[in-house]
Amino acid sequence: MKPFSGSTGNLLPFFKGITINKKQTSDRCNEQFESPVPHNQTNALYIVLAYLLLILLLSLSAIISSYAQPHRKTLEIGDTVPDITIGNLRNYQSESARISDFRGKLVLIDFWATWCTSCIANFPKVDSLQKQFVEKLQVLMVTREGEGKVLPFVTRYKKNHGTSPEHPSVLSDTLLHHLFPHRLIPHYVWITPEGKVAAITGPESLNARTVRTLLAGAPAPLFVKKDLDPEKPLFLPPLPEGARLYQSLLLKGHYNGLGSGNRHYSNDSCRGIAVTNSTALWLYQTAALALFEKQGELFTGRRMLLNCSPELSSGAPYNQYTYQLLLPAQKGEELYSSMLSDLNRYLPYQGVIEERQVNCLVLRLRGDTAKLASKGGEPLDRLLDKAHPRLRNLPLRHLIVRLNQLNRLELPVLDETGFSGKADLELNTSFDDLAGLQRALKPYGLELVKAVRSIPMLVISDHP
Numbered sequence: 001m002k003p004f005s006g007s008t009g010n011l012l013p014f015f016k017g018i019t020i021n022k023k024q025t026s027d028r029c030n031e032q033f034e035s036p037v038p039h040n041q042t043n044a045l046y047i048v049l050a051y052l053l054l055i056l057l058l059s060l061s062a063i064i065s066s067y068a069q070p071h072r073k074t075l076e077i078g079d080t081v082p083d084i085t086i087g088n089l090r091n092y093q094s095e096s097a098r099i100s101d102f103r104g105k106l107v108l109i110d111f112w113a114t115w116c117t118s119c120i121a122n123f124p125k126v127d128s129l130q131k132q133f134v135e136k137l138q139v140l141m142v143t144r145e146g147e148g149k150v151l152p153f154v155t156r157y158k159k160n161h162g163t164s165p166e167h168p169s170v171l172s173d174t175l176l177h178h179l180f181p182h183r184l185i186p187h188y189v190w191i192t193p194e195g196k197v198a199a200i201t202g203p204e205s206l207n208a209r210t211v212r213t214l215l216a217g218a219p220a221p222l223f224v225k226k227d228l229d230p231e232k233p234l235f236l237p238p239l240p241e242g243a244r245l246y247q248s249l250l251l252k253g254h255y256n257g258l259g260s261g262n263r264h265y266s267n268d269s270c271r272g273i274a275v276t277n278s279t280a281l282w283l284y285q286t287a288a289l290a291l292f293e294k295q296g297e298l299f300t301g302r303r304m305l306l307n308c309s310p311e312l313s314s315g316a317p318y319n320q321y322t323y324q325l326l327l328p329a330q331k332g333e334e335l336y337s338s339m340l341s342d343l344n345r346y347l348p349y350q351g352v353i354e355e356r357q358v359n360c361l362v363l364r365l366r367g368d369t370a371k372l373a374s375k376g377g378e379p380l381d382r383l384l385d386k387a388h389p390r391l392r393n394l395p396l397r398h399l400i401v402r403l404n405q406l407n408r409l410e411l412p413v414l415d416e417t418g419f420s421g422k423a424d425l426e427l428n429t430s431f432d433d434l435a436g437l438q439r440a441l442k443p444y445g446l447e448l449v450k451a452v453r454s455i456p457m458l459v460i461s462d463h464p
Contacts, residue, residue: 075179079197084175086140090147092168099195105138106198106214107191109176110167112143114153118203119186123165125206130167133211136193141169142176184259187225190214201225202256225256244270247326248342254317262286271332273339274324281313281460283323283343284351288458290336291353297456300404302412305356307461308349321347348463356457359450361409361434363400365417367445374422383431391425399425403448407431414453417446 075081087096099107110126112119130139143150150171158164170176180189180200188206190199198214199205202225258276265272275286285299292299306312311319325339344350365372380392383402391398396419403413409431425444429436438448 074181075197077197077200081179081191081195081197083195084179086170086175088171088173090169090171091166097168099191102138102140102191103195104193105136106133106193106211108137108139109180109189109191110139110141111177111180111182111185111187111189112141113185114143114145114149116185120157122186122203122206125203126167127165129206129208129211132208133215136215137211139167141165141167142173143169143171144173144177146172182225184225184257192217199224204256244326244328246338247324248338249322249324250342250346251322252318252320254320255322258322260320265326266332267329269329270326271329271335272324272326273335274322276322277320278322279313279315279319280311280321280343280347280349283321283347284312284340284349284458284460287336287340287343288351288353291340292456292458294336295456298401298404299458300412302404302410303455303457305457305459307459309462312349312460349460350463351458351460353456353458355454356459357452357454358457359411360453360455361403361411361413361448362416362451362453363396363403363413363441364447364449365419365445366447369419369421369445372419372423372425372444372446374424379422383427386430389425389427389429389431391423393422393424395420396423399423402431403437409434411450412455413448414455 081099083098083100085096085098089095089097108126108129110119114120126139130137150169154164180187186203188201188203189197190201190210192198192214199210201210254277260277261275262278263274263276265274273286275283285301285304288303289299292303297303323339323342325335325342327335327338340351340353374393377393379394380390381394381398383389383391383398384406389402396415396417400413400415403409423444427437427440429440431437434448441448
């Protein structure tokens with residue numbers, strides 16, 4: 001799908017607000033209430049009673065109106081979509097429309113968000129279908145986000161891709177999200193030309209075959225979308241409290257209904273971890289992160305040695321994994337060592353954490369700490385600021401974390417300063433430039449030098 005309009009300029013007319021002329025409003029009030037009235041107690045009482053009666057009538061009107069509104073239940077496949085009015089429309093001939101305005105066309109509702117990379121990755125598919133079936137299909141993009149986020153996104157998307165979505169779009173939506181509730185996006189709802197919910201799918205069904213089948217009124221070979229709740233233990237029936245000694249589950253292949261990422265479980269009887277729709281490498285990194293931290297070490301991608309198949313890091317759907325481990329609460333300390341054992345037992349890899357001699361960058365302190373020691377003030381970490389990286393009244397571990405991430409230094413960085421206090425730093429240099437960093441650190445008595453050290457590393461190899 002392309003972003004919205006051919007240019008953001010075409011969007012601007014839809015975002016104009018309504019200006020209220022306060023003077024006119026005030027004049028109208030004066031016209032109604034400044035007529036001459038005798039100032040005696042009887043007339044004053046009549047006025048008070050009139051106001052009270054007016055308030056009562058307005059309240060009754062609001063109550064009756066609210067009861068008159070039809071109850072809108074959530075919709076499922078086979079339900080007829082009520083002829084609701086959709087507001088906050090952009091890239092359309094008006095700022096609102098009724099569902100019946102799209103009758104006669106297959107409607108594809110695309111629920112998305114500016115932060116959803118999967119949604120954005122499927123824009124070209126949706127756009128291609130709209131162009132292929134221009135007379136028979138109507139794409140309707142729907143987001144909870146407002147123009148403050150959507151317009152800048154459209155500008156960036158057009159700059160990066162040379163085009164932008166031109167489909168009608170609903171911003172700041174609540175109504176359609178209520179009718180079609182979901183947890184995960186992208187989320188696609190297909191409505192027949194007659195106004196019935198034909199299917200609710202993920203992106204797997206974004207193809208011409210689906211459109212042709214639904215237009216023909218035949219059942220389509222759709223991937224029906226599921227939304228599982230990752231807050232609950234996955235795929236497992238309820239068990240008696242305290243009975244769980246060890247439960248683990250490992251699935252291969254993308255599991256529909258779950259997003260990608262990690263989830264932790266913790267209650268009085270159970271400790272657990274779930275990693276869903278992720279690479280084998282991410283599974284090992286999840287275990288290593290906790291195990292390194294337990295040793296007081298910082299784990300990053302620079303603390304790995306990979307001697308294995310590239311499939312370890314392949315994110316292809318057939319090569320994704322979903323893993324869950326649940327232990328009794330008293331065994332919680334063993335969670336990540338047990339996870340690593342499970343991965344080594346069932347995946348075609350062997351991951352171990354062991355000491356290795358490797359090239360490093362070592363941060364050292366030369367001289368006194370007078371210029372390094374903090375002068376106090378509100379703690380501030382702006383080391384990610386590219387123009388003016390700085391640190392105020394915080395430990396040096398913040399600098400070590402920054403040096404180990406998001407730059408091109410490549411080697412692991414170790415802290416050998418022995419400085420345990422809080423520091424102030426104004427670096428004004430790029431973290432991608434080692435020579436520039438060395439110059440910026442020197443006035444604080446710090447030096448960043450190459451050295452060989454024996455440090456814990458995550459080593460992953462193919463099984464023999």
